[in-house]
Amino acid sequence: MLVLAVDTSTPAVTAGLVALDDSGHRVLATRLTVDARAHAELLTPHIMECLAESGSVPADLDAVVVGVGPGPFTGLRVGMATAAGFADALHIPVYGICSLDAIAHQVGPDRELLVVTDARRREVYWARYRDGVRFDGPGVEKPSALEVGSAAVIAGSPSHVDLFDVPVEPVESPSALGLVLPLAAAILSGAAPEPIVPLYLRRPDAVEQAARAR
Structure with missing residues (x-):
């Protein structure tokens, strides 16, 4: 295929x-x-x-x-x-x-993992993985408020991974x-797929004037 x-x-x-x-x-x-x-x-x-x-x-x-x-x-x-x-x-x-699951798959399942990607607005999207399975997230948070927890390694956005005191795996994107x-x-x-639904996690920056006024 x-x-x-x-x-x-x-x-x-x-x-x-x-x-x-x-x-x-x-x-x-x-x-x-x-x-x-x-x-x-x-x-x-x-x-x-x-x-x-x-x-x-x-x-x-x-x-x-x-x-x-x-x-x-x-x-x-x-x-x-x-x-x-x-x-x-x-x-x-x-x-x-x-997309965070795809990055985690590239890193592998042998260590507990934190994945972060750039969410703009000085925030990151994040998820946590254990044995290759996501057990927390995805979410969006300021790096200063995101705890490493028991993660042994981090992967994702090169401009954000160094903000955390944990070894970095050089996997930046899916x-x-x-x-x-x-x-x-x-x-x-040949399993039927679920409908694809975007994980925006927050409202878009651009909104109509009427919605902005409300």
């Missing part, structure tokens, strides 16, 4: 193609550009470059996986709308995954494999 993976929950614009079968997986192509202002401009070109590099066309895709956040409103909706658009046009399933592998069993079995 050929799976398209996309994520725009962080400043990184990520796309990749992963081949899945019962014997394992192969990453066929990936593109990642860190530019918080260019999600809309870069994501579709990244997807098309991955398809071209792998010798594939959109009709070859069997499923789409998208990071559903948490993430800032504007960037996150680019990835989710693009993923939903490809899935709808091709009549294939689209699976959502918490990868194609981090997005796809936690869902591999569901994808291979």
